[in-house]
Amino acid sequence: MGETIHIYHTNDLHSHFSNWPRIKNLLSERKRWHQEEGDVCLILDIGDHVDRSHPYTEGTAGKGNVELLNDAEYDAVTIGNNEGITLSKKELEELYVQADFDVIVANLYEPDGKRPEWAKPYQLLKTQGGLTIGLVGATAEFTPFYKRLGWTITDAKDAIIEAVEAIKDEVDLIVCLSHLGVKEDEYLAELCPEIDVILGAHTHHIFHEGKMIGDTLLGAAGKFGMYIGHVTIEAAIHEKKAELIETSSLRGSDEDFNDMLIEQGKSQLNEPVFYNEDELKAEWFKDSQLAELFGEALLEFSGADCAIFNAGLFMEDMPVGETTRYDFHKMLPHPINPCLISLTGAELKEIYQQSLNAEWPNIELKGMGFRGAVFGNIIRINLEMKNHQLFIGGKLAGHNETFQLVTLDMFTFGYFFPSLKRAPKKYFMPEFLRDVFSQYFRSKAVK
Numbered sequence: 001m002g003e004t005i006h007i008y009h010t011n012d013l014h015s016h017f018s019n020w021p022r023i024k025n026l027l028s029e030r031k032r033w034h035q036e037e038g039d040v041c042l043i044l045d046i047g048d049h050v051d052r053s054h055p056y057t058e059g060t061a062g063k064g065n066v067e068l069l070n071d072a073e074y075d076a077v078t079i080g081n082n083e084g085i086t087l088s089k090k091e092l093e094e095l096y097v098q099a100d101f102d103v104i105v106a107n108l109y110e111p112d113g114k115r116p117e118w119a120k121p122y123q124l125l126k127t128q129g130g131l132t133i134g135l136v137g138a139t140a141e142f143t144p145f146y147k148r149l150g151w152t153i154t155d156a157k158d159a160i161i162e163a164v165e166a167i168k169d170e171v172d173l174i175v176c177l178s179h180l181g182v183k184e185d186e187y188l189a190e191l192c193p194e195i196d197v198i199l200g201a202h203t204h205h206i207f208h209e210g211k212m213i214g215d216t217l218l219g220a221a222g223k224f225g226m227y228i229g230h231v232t233i234e235a236a237i238h239e240k241k242a243e244l245i246e247t248s249s250l251r252g253s254d255e256d257f258n259d260m261l262i263e264q265g266k267s268q269l270n271e272p273v274f275y276n277e278d279e280l281k282a283e284w285f286k287d288s289q290l291a292e293l294f295g296e297a298l299l300e301f302s303g304a305d306c307a308i309f310n311a312g313l314f315m316e317d318m319p320v321g322e323t324t325r326y327d328f329h330k331m332l333p334h335p336i337n338p339c340l341i342s343l344t345g346a347e348l349k350e351i352y353q354q355s356l357n358a359e360w361p362n363i364e365l366k367g368m369g370f371r372g373a374v375f376g377n378i379i380r381i382n383l384e385m386k387n388h389q390l391f392i393g394g395k396l397a398g399h400n401e402t403f404q405l406v407t408l409d410m411f412t413f414g415y416f417f418p419s420l421k422r423a424p425k426k427y428f429m430p431e432f433l434r435d436v437f438s439q440y441f442r443s444k445a446v447k
Helices: 016-034 055-060 063-071 081-085 090-095 143-149 156-167 183-191 255-268 289-300 325-331 345-354 418-422 433-444
Strands: 004-010 039-047 122-126 133-139 174-177 197-200 205-215 216-221 227-234 239-246 272-277 305-308 320-324 338-344 378-381 382-384 390-391 402-408 423-429
Touching: 004 016, 004 197, 004 216, 016 039, 016 216, 016 227, 016 255, 039 390, 055 255, 055 325, 063 090, 081 090, 081 143, 090 227, 090 255, 133 156, 143 423, 156 174, 156 183, 174 183, 174 227, 174 255, 174 418, 183 205, 183 216, 197 227, 216 239, 227 418, 272 325, 289 305, 289 378, 289 402, 289 433, 305 382, 320 325, 320 433, 325 433, 345 382, 345 390, 345 402, 345 418, 378 382, 402 423
Parallel strands: 004 039, 133 174, 174 197, 197 216, 305 402
Antiparallel strands: 004 227, 122 133, 205 216, 205 239, 227 239, 272 320, 305 378, 338 402, 338 423, 382 390
């Protein structure tokens, strides 16, 4: 019972692979050290390792990320929202087929109530010294997105507590892999004091030396592989401590590795889409032909009456000549889905007026699926204001008349347009914006 347990954890890598060789080297080195000393070493990832904004992840549907986790000898992971809702149901079902590690997620089910074969609510690990370590885990509840993809997601904290209740009499230590966010983790520590360690993610928070809530230690390692978390537990005296290891302080240069993965992704995404006769410029702060065509694509795809999106979406020009899936990925790397929303003319008028906010174009937006630099101008398709009256498709919009707006899922989270969070809506999944745009050009191509 006097073993020392070392837990190394990463989270929210989001396919930022530049730090990966340093991470892998440190984990391999530390695992060898600890095993030589007779100590226990566990390596865990707390979700969002996958991010389809990277061409390697896009080209392999995340399976390349699993290969990297295998190579680094991870013992267990949980899923984040990027694994859970940016992959199709089939892609997620196949993601971990070749995994050499356990996937711990207690709150994901098939619609019939069965657990996916690849997901476990908990896992018990026996050490050479006779200790039993219980791993539990869950992911954030993006309920309408999971439902749209054909999954059922349940309350994460309830699922974790249920798993803890199932194993607490069989284990000496309980470690929770939580892709729920810092506030939820803090609340979970109070709700379920039987958990010894909660390793957190999702909100990209950092605990340099951990955080104690009662007898529960919280650990968190930020984002993008900038840190590796290290928790040390002295089992005999029930002592727990945490630290973060800054990857930039580790030896080695990693850009060549990331460049190599980009080239692999480019090769996998080399499928031609269409032949472009004229260069289309990406303009962040003014209207453009590229934005106009994108708006047409959204309307045609969704059947909506009008569209709103931000010009900062376009990260690259559309080049002259043969364009491939890789070109569309570079142009629109964001894991963002279209969303169709029912609104009255009065509600659309309010949305239009909110969209005139002069501060928005220069916002350096981070998160909500956006992988660009700045927000850019708001682009309005089939929406126009004349003499304080709203026109949709050139016709005066009745105050109580119902219209269909197609926009971005990130606009439904309440930050920019609070009313869109409450409005009736339909998310298009698994189609991303780039899929909609590339299909638009495929359909226009001359056969």
